[in-house]
Amino acid sequence: MALIKNGAFVEDHFQTVADDAALPENGTIVSLARFQTERESLLARNAPLGVRLQSSQSPEVLGDDVHRLSVIVLEFPKFRDGRAFSWARMLRTRLGFKGEIRATGPFLYDQLAFMARTGFDAFEVRESFTEAEFARAMGEMTYVYQPSADGRPTIRDLRARAHT
Amino acid sequence: MYRYDEFDARFVAERVAQFRYQVERRLSGELTEDEFKPLRLMNGLYLQLHAYMLRIAVPYGTLAPKQLRMLAHIARKYDKGYGHFTTRQNIQFNWIKLVDVPDTLADLATVEMHAIQTSGNCIRNVTADHFAGAAEDEIEDPRILSEIVRQWSSLHPEFSFLPRKFKIAVSGSEHDRAAVKFHDVGIEIIRNDKGETGYRVYAGGGMGRTPYIGHVVGDFVAKKDILAFLEAVMRVYNQSGRRDNIYKARIKILVNALGADEMRRQVMREFEEIKASGTLDVPAEEVANIARYFAPPAFEASSDDVPEYDTARASNAAFRAWTETNISRHRAPGYAIATISLKPIGGVPGDATHEQLDALADLLDAYGMGELRVSHEQNLVLPHVRKKDLPAIFAKLEALGLATPNAGLVTDIIACPGLDYCDLANARSIPIAQRISERFADLDRQHNIGELKIKISGCINACGHHHAGHIGVLGVDKKGVEYYQLQLGGSGAEDASIGEILGPAFGEHEIVDAVEGVIDVYLERRESDERFLDTVRRLGIDPFKERAYAGWAFHI
């Protein structure tokens, strides 16, 4: 797996650990269950922390803790399971999360643009994926009709500008 | 009708290019069928029994002459010369090749048409009253809101991978011709006591395996708030709709599991948040901009007393018969709404040939009519016809085989494609429609029976809307043999009700007799001017059940 963030391949500075595994020194991603159980000690560590949510887990439970997390990983157990689009959007808007929202799972190239709009900025992709493909996915649709978490101007905004 | 601006045009063009790339990747093997399927469905492309089927969107059932001509062209160039109008106001072509679809979509884009989101687990074509802009009882043209919703729902990044499909319908009149209560979200345009126009929003209606009538989740949503409200409903559904079982994944299941009150509470929470952000406010000017596209044509000031019309009625029996069922009152004096029946006796319900599509385009041009409509009952509608033109128009329709005088009568049957075409079907539906039609062909008999909506589905997915039929027929498969279940008393109008199943299913050679039997009971037992539906509601199903099963060896 490779990590593409803001359109470019980057090193993954995080390690995802199982619920019963020892915690590494540096960037760590734990499950929601582990975060809820070991919250105090995890937050007290002097290392970047992330939480991984399953598609049935709403980020709402994290509340203000989101501001103490560097990354939140949202799972797509199947590409058909579109709950993470709402979770990402909730993280950006209701919870005001400014850190990395990372997508993992068998999502499709064709979902990338939707994911970017709803607030994802990092994607776990196959090794053979390219930055050019990512750019292509982002550029397939020049215009959008509806607002989303990305704040991108909509066709209505552009129409209004055209008339001023 | 709506006209694309540069933004709409580019959107559709890029969508075509996107699909072309998806097809390339499928053909090269980069995408498996499992990965490609949701992508092709979101462009309206099914793999059916004999070939691919392409479902083209007809937003709120409105078509312009150039679009009719393009559909005729597509029928000839890419298909086998005909199309099928559906119960969601769309058109389907049954013999499409995957490799032709990008070019087909490119051709459609030249006339402002597409197949975006006509299938898939996303928001589908927004349907509306086929008499929009013409009906006497209209509060406001429902297509204005429908167009606003269409745009908002197109490639919505958050709601393109829902638990299941999502269907929205809009009615602008007291009389509901859009069956809003049977939709995932149904919207009624209403006036409050201050005389302000707003929306009553229903959620959780649906057909299928478990039919439901929608619950009111928004009593009066202000116009500027409607997109925020819809987004709230969609968000609750996307987050909480079931994803473990496709038969329990529609919003109707969620609404019934939560209860209407809890559903409202969750929707209101999201709604308040979105409203506070202001991002989805629909400003009055935007509504006004869109509304301009739906301004009715300039009606000639005229008396409703049109001698040419009356004379023709008096002298031409066929014309008179046609006007008795296929003409509806128009809000403008001297005008009428004409229903073009696509249910010739013994014909395939809802089909139209490329010649008919071209001829209809010519007819619209010849009489200065800018559009026709597709109804969810698989007929076409000329919304604004000068009464004085009706005799000549009728003659042209007769020549085209489009003047069957049966709108709303027993032979005006709704039927899904069924096992003759559809991969999902358990039984054939079209032959049953044909045989019922032939059995009741006699026009006097049809008039004696009066209003009777028969709806036939070939499987539990209920694309024929059988739950909302005064008589509903559901085809089932019993050990590889086709059987037909009969239900009575459904209605898709504002008095929405779900039909009640009579009993065990009938064989294909018994079902038409059973239908005739229940109609006989109605004729025997009706009081004053009751319709079939009214008599069923008054008597309950028992007398009908008894007749339908008369002659069965065992006691029902």
Next chain:
Amino acid sequence: MAQTDQILTANRLRDGEVAYWAAGRWVAALDQAEVFQDDASAKAALKAADASVQDRTVVNPYLFDVRREAGVLRPVKEREIIRAAGPTVRLDLGKQSSEAFDVSL
């Protein structure tokens, strides 16, 4: 009692045409299909057909039952009878019509 055999079918990817397996190749006509009289050979063919999925010739291969009645091969299910011939309400369309009928795919 008529014996129940099996035939392997799929749809051609590029145009959706119904196809039947006949000893390693795909044919358009039901009466040219290979008939499997035992489950093992049917399953083996289904497995071999995966190559046609991988090379993008067909999608969704599956087996269905057929019966020999008075010497004529007939699918057990109505659905397959219709798939083999065409819509019963348009006898002028589909394989049953006299239109171009690929013998081999």
